[in-house]
Amino acid sequence: MIITIASGKGGTGKTTVAASIALSLAAEQPTPPLFLDCDVEAPNAHLFLHPKLDEQKDVALLIPLVDEAKCTHCGKCADACQYHAIAVLGKKTLVFPQLCHGCGSCTALCPEKAITEIPDRMGVIERGQALVGISFARGVLDVGEPMAVPVIRQLKKWVTAQPGQVVIRDAPPGTSCPVVETMRGSDYLLLVTEPTPFGLHDLRLAAQVGREMGIPSGVIINRENGSYPALEEFCSENHLPVLLRIPFERVIAEGVAQGKTLVEIHPKYADHFIRMFTQIASLL
Amino acid sequence: MKIVLTTVSPDLETDVDPRFGRAANLLVVDTDTLEWKAESNPGASASGGAGIRAAQFVADQHAQAAISGDFGPHAFEALQAAGIAMYVYGDCQNAQQAIECFKAGQLQQVGGPTRGECDSGHHGQSA
Numbered sequence: 301m302i303i304t305i306a307s308g309k310g311g312t313g314k315t316t317v318a319a320s321i322a323l324s325l326a327a328e329q330p331t332p333p334l335f336l337d338c339d340v341e342a343p344n345a346h347l348f349l350h351p352k353l354d355e356q357k358d359v360a361l362l363i364p365l366v367d368e369a370k371c372t373h374c375g376k377c378a379d380a381c382q383y384h385a386i387a388v389l390g391k392k393t394l395v396f397p398q399l400c401h402g403c404g405s406c407t408a409l410c411p412e413k414a415i416t417e418i419p420d421r422m423g424v425i426e427r428g429q430a431l432v433g434i435s436f437a438r439g440v441l442d443v444g445e446p447m448a449v450p451v452i453r454q455l456k457k458w459v460t461a462q463p464g465q466v467v468i469r470d471a472p473p474g475t476s477c478p479v480v481e482t483m484r485g486s487d488y489l490l491l492v493t494e495p496t497p498f499g500l501h502d503l504r505l506a507a508q509v510g511r512e513m514g515i516p517s518g519v520i521i522n523r524e525n526g527s528y529p530a531l532e533e534f535c536s537e538n539h540l541p542v543l544l545r546i547p548f549e550r551v552i553a554e555g556v557a558q559g560k561t562l563v564e565i566h567p568k569y570a571d572h573f574i575r576m577f578t579q580i581a582s583l584l
Numbered sequence: 585m586k587i588v589l590t591t592v593s594p595d596l597e598t599d600v601d602p603r604f605g606r607a608a609n610l611l612v613v614d615t616d617t618l619e620w621k622a623e624s625n626p627g628a629s630a631s632g633g634a635g636i637r638a639a640q641f642v643a644d645q646h647a648q649a650a651i652s653g654d655f656g657p658h659a660f661e662a663l664q665a666a667g668i669a670m671y672v673y674g675d676c677q678n679a680q681q682a683i684e685c686f687k688a689g690q691l692q693q694v695g696g697p698t699r700g701e702c703d704s705g706h707h708g709q710s711a
Binding site for chain 2 (some may be wrong): 378387390392394399577
């Protein structure tokens, strides 16, 4: 089973929850889970799960290299590129690597065979063993690279779960392509939110993505501090079960700031997470 | 001399559009005859690489100069590669005024991008 933890809004507690679920399951299941930190622009789950990342692999995209001696500047490549990553400007054909999605259309369509493809590194994927036997993997996008999706895609391909092994994917914040790529292929979507207008606003968007992708979803309300009816209404109207409520507590904030997960701060949360997992499994 | 201006409406009596890649219209003007034509900017609706797309248009017109309020790094690189000179509007508010100023040599030519890169975190990479 693949569970993706997403939120819409940043800072709601995705990683805290994801790491806590992984630790709870590791103590309970015959095979400890596989944890993927898919927030490749700012991965931070390692701070909680302390993996020994002893395997690395570069992620590169194949981008076009134009042989100006063969190029007739016919413009077919530029017409084909919907990202405008290649442009024919008078007697010059320019490639903009940061806009290229590596689809290969320009190479395939060039009538002069003037385009070859060269790898352009954009990040790295890493894996190793973390606490309590958890298999851990993460992607790290290089500074200045704008596209996270290829790194996430490679990360998902690189690690395979063993039969019966639960996969926990920690998603990036937001609802754009990197989040969609992280969610894709998941069996269940856990949306971590906070009872604030911002939290609710972004939960709406994230829940919409999940619905569009046909992934069953549930909500965890973090930092709950009294009642926030608008959030409850949204969840019930959209048939999103509230699976867990984590109170707004100073001791939790302090613990997380010291790199502790919820189950380390309050061991009773291990039971909460196991129960939640059982509930999710029964929903599927 | 053929020049291209970024404008709000597709005519000569229009305000200038200070954006290059995302300008609504591109006005192609012959500064000698004042013949002109306006086209909607193919870059305006691009999911990414708007500046490059607009620069491609300017190059395809065989224009020698582009006038706008702003040239980003990609647009600058593309226009420079095509050998097209770039000028900024400065105080000019409408297209006719800008053409006059250009002819009088009063517009400032730019030698580098006039701003940093746009946020390019998710330029239309479809899911």
